[in-house]
Amino acid sequence: MHTDLVAALDIGGTKIAGALVGGDGSLRVRAQRPTPAREGAEAVMGAVDEVLGELMASPLWSAARSVGIGSAGPVDAAAGTVSPVNVPGWRAFPLVERVHKTADGLPVALVGDGVAMTAAEHWLGAARGHDNALCLVVSTGVGGGLVLDGTPRPGPSGNAGHIGHISVDLDGELCPCGARGCVEGIASGPNIARRALENGWRPGPDGDVTAAAVAVAARAGDPVAIASYERAARALAAGIAATATLADLDIAVVGGGVAGAGDVLFDPLRRSLREYATLSYLRRLTVAPAVMGTDAGLVGAAAAAIALRR
Numbered sequence: 001m002h003t004d005l006v007a008a009l010d011i012g013g014t015k016i017a018g019a020l021v022g023g024d025g026s027l028r029v030r031a032q033r034p035t036p037a038r039e040g041a042e043a044v045m046g047a048v049d050e051v052l053g054e055l056m057a058s059p060l061w062s063a064a065r066s067v068g069i070g071s072a073g074p075v076d077a078a079a080g081t082v083s084p085v086n087v088p089g090w091r092a093f094p095l096v097e098r099v100h101k102t103a104d105g106l107p108v109a110l111v112g113d114g115v116a117m118t119a120a121e122h123w124l125g126a127a128r129g130h131d132n133a134l135c136l137v138v139s140t141g142v143g144g145g146l147v148l149d150g151t152p153r154p155g156p157s158g159n160a161g162h163i164g165h166i167s168v169d170l171d172g173e174l175c176p177c178g179a180r181g182c183v184e185g186i187a188s189g190p191n192i193a194r195r196a197l198e199n200g201w202r203p204g205p206d207g208d209v210t211a212a213a214v215a216v217a218a219r220a221g222d223p224v225a226i227a228s229y230e231r232a233a234r235a236l237a238a239g240i241a242a243t244a245t246l247a248d249l250d251i252a253v254v255g256g257g258v259a260g261a262g263d264v265l266f267d268p269l270r271r272s273l274r275e276y277a278t279l280s281y282l283r284r285l286t287v288a289p290a291v292m293g294t295d296a297g298l299v300g301a302a303a304a305a306i307a308l309r310r
């Protein structure tokens, strides 16, 4: 029986997850550590080594043929380095070389977390069977990835599809990236909550001021909460429409914590998309919620490693 496995790593600002993944995308062995994001480069790498060490202690490790890494970005896939915004100790950190060394010299593939999520949704999730797709992660930030002509396309640096920093408001607010009116500055969870608060929404007795709390208020009919989600939906729709118009897409898959708002986000998103994606060849464009959940990063990292072996 064919039992080749891939060791997958999902590296984020709060946790480092690892798994041995089967050729069918099943997660066989898992390991996880918190990311010591405020500590130095070696402390963070120490946590990665602990996760890998736990996977390597499994009797299944002998079947591992490669390692796939999905990391918070930006990443530089060509150089094998990562500089995650939320992990200040890592700037141009040579993650591929270090993991290669720890993992018995196995080949290592690196992609950004948005690209990993996209690979997972295309392999086994909501974009399965779609040859031209944009997948978005809408949470603290807004990331994404592209599938073109049936294949996830990370681009030479591993960041293609990073829709969060497309400008949809020419004279909009300055973004930390240096541009103005970026999708992320309007549609991310913290920005949905900030806009609601600025316009008079107040949290309930629990004091929860997250986008999830704004979604609860929107569902209960609060007009300020509804308006904040509608503006986020318009920004996402404009970004998706621009991408779909350029790349001739079939589907946009939206995941991440903000997608958990359900119809509060998806109803205005579908409505706005009809306003912005107007050309005849975009009539087939649909929007769907992501289905791979929190394992998308691991499954997508495994998909990237399998693609490397081909």
Ligand SMILES: [Zn+2]
Binding pocket: 164, 165, 166, 175, 176, 177, 178, 179, 180, 182, 184
């Ligand atoms: Zn930006």
